[in-house]
Amino acid sequence: MIEADYVTTDPDLLEAxxxxxxxxxxxxxxVALARPKETAEVVRILRYAHERRIPVVPQGxxxxxxxxxxxxxxxxxxSLERMDRILAVDEVNxxxxxxxxxxxxxxxxxxxxxxxYYPPDPGSxxxxxxxxxxxxxxxxxxxxxxxxxxxxxxxxxxxxxDGRILRTGRRTAKGVAGYDLVHLFTGxxxxxxxxxxxxxxxRPAAEKPLTAVAxxxxxxxxxxxxxxxxxxxxxxxxxxxxxxACVDAVSAYRDLGFPEDVGAVLIAQSDRGPAAADDxxxxxxxARDHGAMDVFxxxxxxxxxxxxxxxxxxxxxxxxxxxxxxxxxxxxxSRLAELVEGVAAIGREHGVQVPCCGHAGDGNMxxxxxxxxxxxxxxxxxxxxxxxxxxxxxxxxGTITGEHGVGTLKxxxxxxxxxxxxxxxxxxxKQAFDPRGILNPGKVIRRTPS
Amino acid sequence: MIEADYVTTDPDLLEAxxxxxxxxxxxxxxVALARPKETAEVVRILRYAHERRIPVVPQGxxxxxxxxxxxxxxxxxxSLERMDRILAVDEVNxxxxxxxxxxxxxxxxxxxxxxxYYPPDPGSxxxxxxxxxxxxxxxxxxxxxxxxxxxxxxxxxxxxxDGRILRTGRRTAKGVAGYDLVHLFTGxxxxxxxxxxxxxxxRPAAEKPLTAVAxxxxxxxxxxxxxxxxxxxxxxxxxxxxxxACVDAVSAYRDLGFPEDVGAVLIAQSDRGPAAADDxxxxxxxARDHGAMDVFxxxxxxxxxxxxxxxxxxxxxxxxxxxxxxxxxxxxxSRLAELVEGVAAIGREHGVQVPCCGHAGDGNMxxxxxxxxxxxxxxxxxxxxxxxxxxxxxxxxGTITGEHGVGTLKxxxxxxxxxxxxxxxxxxxKQAFDPRGILNPGKVIRRTPS
Ligand SMILES: Cc1cc2nc3c(=O)[nH]c(=O)nc-3n(C[C@H](O)[C@H](O)[C@H](O)COP(=O)(O)OP(=O)(O)OC[C@H]3O[C@@H](n4cnc5c(N)ncnc54)[C@H](O)[C@@H]3O)c2cc1C
Ligand SMILES: Cc1cc2nc3c(=O)[nH]c(=O)nc-3n(C[C@H](O)[C@H](O)[C@H](O)COP(=O)(O)OP(=O)(O)OC[C@H]3O[C@@H](n4cnc5c(N)ncnc54)[C@H](O)[C@@H]3O)c2cc1C
Numbered sequence: 001m002i003e004a005d006y007v008t009t010d011p012d013l014l015e016a017x018x019x020x021x022x023x024x025x026x027x028x029x030x031v032a033l034a035r036p037k038e039t040a041e042v043v044r045i046l047r048y049a050h051e052r053r054i055p056v057v058p059q060g061x062x063x064x065x066x067x068x069x070x071x072x073x074x075x076x077x078x079s080l081e082r083m084d085r086i087l088a089v090d091e092v093n094x095x096x097x098x099x100x101x102x103x104x105x106x107x108x109x110x111x112x113x114x115x116x117y118y119p120p121d122p123g124s125x126x127x128x129x130x131x132x133x134x135x136x137x138x139x140x141x142x143x144x145x146x147x148x149x150x151x152x153x154x155x156x157x158x159x160x161x162d163g164r165i166l167r168t169g170r171r172t173a174k175g176v177a178g179y180d181l182v183h184l185f186t187g188x189x190x191x192x193x194x195x196x197x198x199x200x201x202x203r204p205a206a207e208k209p210l211t212a213v214a215x216x217x218x219x220x221x222x223x224x225x226x227x228x229x230x231x232x233x234x235x236x237x238x239x240x241x242x243x244x245a246c247v248d249a250v251s252a253y254r255d256l257g258f259p260e261d262v263g264a265v266l267i268a269q270s271d272r273g274p275a276a277a278d279d280x281x282x283x284x285x286x287a288r289d290h291g292a293m294d295v296f297x298x299x300x301x302x303x304x305x306x307x308x309x310x311x312x313x314x315x316x317x318x319x320x321x322x323x324x325x326x327x328x329x330x331x332x333x334s335r336l337a338e339l340v341e342g343v344a345a346i347g348r349e350h351g352v353q354v355p356c357c358g359h360a361g362d363g364n365m366x367x368x369x370x371x372x373x374x375x376x377x378x379x380x381x382x383x384x385x386x387x388x389x390x391x392x393x394x395x396x397x398g399t400i401t402g403e404h405g406v407g408t409l410k411x412x413x414x415x416x417x418x419x420x421x422x423x424x425x426x427x428x429x430k431q432a433f434d435p436r437g438i439l440n441p442g443k444v445i446r447r448t449p450s
Numbered sequence: 451m452i453e454a455d456y457v458t459t460d461p462d463l464l465e466a467x468x469x470x471x472x473x474x475x476x477x478x479x480x481v482a483l484a485r486p487k488e489t490a491e492v493v494r495i496l497r498y499a500h501e502r503r504i505p506v507v508p509q510g511x512x513x514x515x516x517x518x519x520x521x522x523x524x525x526x527x528x529s530l531e532r533m534d535r536i537l538a539v540d541e542v543n544x545x546x547x548x549x550x551x552x553x554x555x556x557x558x559x560x561x562x563x564x565x566x567y568y569p570p571d572p573g574s575x576x577x578x579x580x581x582x583x584x585x586x587x588x589x590x591x592x593x594x595x596x597x598x599x600x601x602x603x604x605x606x607x608x609x610x611x612d613g614r615i616l617r618t619g620r621r622t623a624k625g626v627a628g629y630d631l632v633h634l635f636t637g638x639x640x641x642x643x644x645x646x647x648x649x650x651x652x653r654p655a656a657e658k659p660l661t662a663v664a665x666x667x668x669x670x671x672x673x674x675x676x677x678x679x680x681x682x683x684x685x686x687x688x689x690x691x692x693x694x695a696c697v698d699a700v701s702a703y704r705d706l707g708f709p710e711d712v713g714a715v716l717i718a719q720s721d722r723g724p725a726a727a728d729d730x731x732x733x734x735x736x737a738r739d740h741g742a743m744d745v746f747x748x749x750x751x752x753x754x755x756x757x758x759x760x761x762x763x764x765x766x767x768x769x770x771x772x773x774x775x776x777x778x779x780x781x782x783x784s785r786l787a788e789l790v791e792g793v794a795a796i797g798r799e800h801g802v803q804v805p806c807c808g809h810a811g812d813g814n815m816x817x818x819x820x821x822x823x824x825x826x827x828x829x830x831x832x833x834x835x836x837x838x839x840x841x842x843x844x845x846x847x848g849t850i851t852g853e854h855g856v857g858t859l860k861x862x863x864x865x866x867x868x869x870x871x872x873x874x875x876x877x878x879x880k881q882a883f884d885p886r887g888i889l890n891p892g893k894v895i896r897r898t899p900s
Contacts, residue, residue, distance in 0.1 A: 090782075139624055144623075165871065167872070168872060170848070172780040172782055172813055172848050172849055172852065173783070173814070174780050174812045175780055176852065178872070178876055178894065179642075179879055180638075181634075186630065192629075231541060231543075233654030330620075334540075334542040361623075362623040363622055363624075364623070399624075399627045405626050417627050418627070418628055422617070429629055429879070432879055433875075444628065444629075445628070
């Protein structure tokens with residue numbers, strides 16, 4: 001193995017870095033863990049691995065939900081967590097440049113200090129890295145208005161499979177010189193190159209949002225409200241849905257004073273300053289027209305924070321229910337009600353609980369399959385439900401993953417979504433960037449036999 | 451040649467379709483012109499060409515400014531202009547689906563009819579096709595607020611070099627299943643595949659804009675106003691600059707009642723409804739603080755249209771000055787003043803006129819080199835000035851093309867911008883999609899010898 005202070009073969013450390021947060025994914029045994037501080041060190045690792053055809057698994061904070069950062073057999077784990085310097089926040093051109101290991105919330109805070117705003121806010125924003133966010137094209141709550149990570153990435157430094165350094169993209173607002181490799185790397189889950197520097201666009205600080213919550217008897221009605229509200233042209237900055245099981249779990253975890261017998265909750269925000277009240281009035285009206293049990297507009301920032309907190313608590317609250325497999329399907333918003341009802345039916349059919357919440361405004365839901373990892377039958381039923389949900393998403397004109405990525409968890413399903421021609425084009429792209437197949441092998445797509 | 455009613459070898463027609471709008475670009479002699487109406491016909495042409503290694507040059511409306519649609523020797527010209535049907539405008543999910551030959555303004559009108567808005571508005575919007583817009587990733591006036599074509603493309607049908615049909619992307623608001631090929635095709639100028647269907651995102655209709663104009667003694671001051679206005683967090687929907695030569699040319703073409711001795715004009719719009727007045731007040735204040743000669747806010751829509759018309763007339767007005775080579779560099783907005791002053795200096799140095807206007811809010815300027823095509827010395831000086839402007843753009847941290855694309859005109863310069871690693875990655879991508887090199891050969895990049 002490479003002799004360097006940033007490379008270790010300590011078995012405890014290797015074990016600690018073996019997994020990300022995906023369930024149902026088996027990890028291989030890594031041969032080393034590298035934690036470089038500089039691009040030159042990344043280059044050295046990749047040259048070494050490339051020469052010897054050793055697999056390399058890039059890792060950010062390993063908060064990924066699909067096994068993208070999970071070890072493969074015989075791999076060098078390449079953690080970027082120590083490349084954690086913010087290199088610049090440019091107040092005039094509204095950009096920030098950072099090493100990949102910078103935590104999303106740290107970058108956001110640095111922007112905020114200069115009156116600027118970095119919108120992409122995955123639920124993991126306090127733990128996940130900007131490099132991981134780029135590699136997965138992370139979404140979040142604000143995406144319904146501001147877009148996802150790829151809408152903000154302007155320039156990347158990437159170390160290629162063979163150790164060459166590529167700079168791609170640009171710092172200007174526009175540019176069409178050559179192919180758009182920035183978007184190609186964004187969301188490629190460490191299979192095309194290792195991101196070692198990121199320049200993102202920032203926005204002027206947004207106004208403090210107004211927040212409203214609406215309670216419904218059933219989630220399908222909430223979905224219709226989402227669809228009608230957005231098609232009428234309103235642009236909320238957040239529009240989140242929680243079904244009954246999520247509400248109950250959160251209420252059990254922390255009493256939020258939500259009414260009983262709630263079938264679904266919608267949380268809406270608008271950050272349009274003085275016009276935000278109009279946005280939420282319209283939301284309230286449409287909700288009431290659809291028979292909402294109650295609609296409530298937060299009158300101050302603390303109340304608003306509490307409502308958003310309710311949504312952010314779902315993950316932790318569901319931990320009490322058992323082992324969890326978080327799905328992530330995205331459908332056109334006109335099909336949202338069918339998705340949510342279909343998920344409930346799948347849960348009944350397979351005899352598993354599937355609480356469902358998510359970024360309803362984007363049509364991006366996270367059905368969480370609850371199972372018991374110690375009970376093989378429960379695992380089997382959980383897996384079957386998980387698969388059925390992806391099939392449903394595709395049937396509704398959607399995608400198997402709105403933001404969590406493919407990793408190993410959804411690799412077989414990706415082939416269904418891409419189809420034969422799509423798969424072969426993906427393989428050709430992978431081959432062009434990584435002819436020896438050392439970058440995160442087995443993730444996203446199978447390689448072509450070469 | 452293929453026997454089909456959509457293929458012709460008529461010499462007059464071949465001649466008529468040989469060029470786009472680029473200057474300084476020599477066209478080869480095509481062997482046929484194909485004008486298919488359906489994807490299946492495109493497939494047939496590409497299969498035929500692929501088997502025989504015949505070059506294929508995709509064409510939209512040939513309004514391109516960089517030779518991307520210009521014939522290469524021995525090529526089949528593949529015009530998509532007859533694939534001009536709008537397939538759907540989805541009022542709930544806010545998308546439109548069209549064949550590639552639909553004219554931008556026709557698509558925009560179809561969206562507007564349903565209360566929706568397709569923002570990308572290149573100056574050529576009344577003549578250029580949506581397929582050409584995708585293939586060049588076209589920008590326009592509204593991009594400073596709404597983004598460029600690639601920010602709106604969701605799903606593409608593409609016929610690959612060998613005739614296989616690829617569907618890529620999705621109709622959902624979000625999705626990370628596999629590599630982002632949609633952005634890779636967008637802006638690839640017909641070198642990676644032929645776009646045969648496009649689904650774009652639409653927005654709710656925008657409010658009618660308010661418009662303001664500010665007059666300055668010199669363009670550098672106007673550029674400082676642009677930079678300060680935008681860094682202060684204002685979000686105009688249009689922010690355009692015209693220098694003295696452009697203003698004079700337009701005034702000679704049509705009297706707009708602009709004051710005399712104007713050194714530069716900024717035109718700003720805001721479409722934030724009631725809040726637009728605030729946006730333009732802030733613009734006026736910053737302009738005055740920088741010593742603007744005058745600032746004027748249009749009081750009605752007709753006045754506003756007149757001001758925007760002034761900007762749109764630049765192209766036609768400059769035709770009176772001689773032959774023109776329109777450059778298109780984009781720099782970070784903090785460097786805009788240096789760009790504009792540098793362009794003026796280059797004009798003086800080479801003894802050519804270089805009127806300059808453009809999308810100042812994006813840092814994207816169009817210096818127009820005026821020359822006399824009949825005078826070899828003038829041509830030589832014009833070319834030298836054109837090159838010097840691109841070198842200046844790169845020196846200021848910018849790009850050689852903000853929106854017009856590389857084509858053949860800027861192909862050598864692209865190599866400078868990309869650098870050695872960037873070029874070789876581009877060649878690997880080209881090789882992956884078009885191993886026989888039949889798609890628009892010689893455009894954008896040189897191929898690797900294979
Ligand atoms: C509580 C919780 C909430 C979450 N909420 C959201 C959410 O709202 N939206 C969302 O999109 N995701 C969410 N996620 C998933 C996850 O946090 C995101 O995918 C995140 O972007 C991963 O970042 P990371 O630094 O942890 O990367 P990792 O998990 O370490 O890696 C993710 C993938 O990126 C690759 N990678 C990492 N760094 C690099 C690099 N520098 N170069 C190349 N490849 C690299 C890895 O190989 C892997 O394939 C959530 C996860 C948790 C645990
Ligand atoms: C007056 C005027 C103003 C302009 N203003 C702007 C502006 O503001 N912003 C801007 O960005 N551009 C502008 N342009 C340039 C030009 O109009 C744009 O580049 C436009 O997008 C080209 O569209 P087109 O249909 O004419 O394509 P063409 O010129 O025919 O082709 C352009 C490129 O795309 C390829 N192509 C075309 N159709 C397809 C397809 N279906 N599949 C694959 N490849 C294809 C061609 O091979 C070529 O490389 C302007 C041009 C003029 C004449």
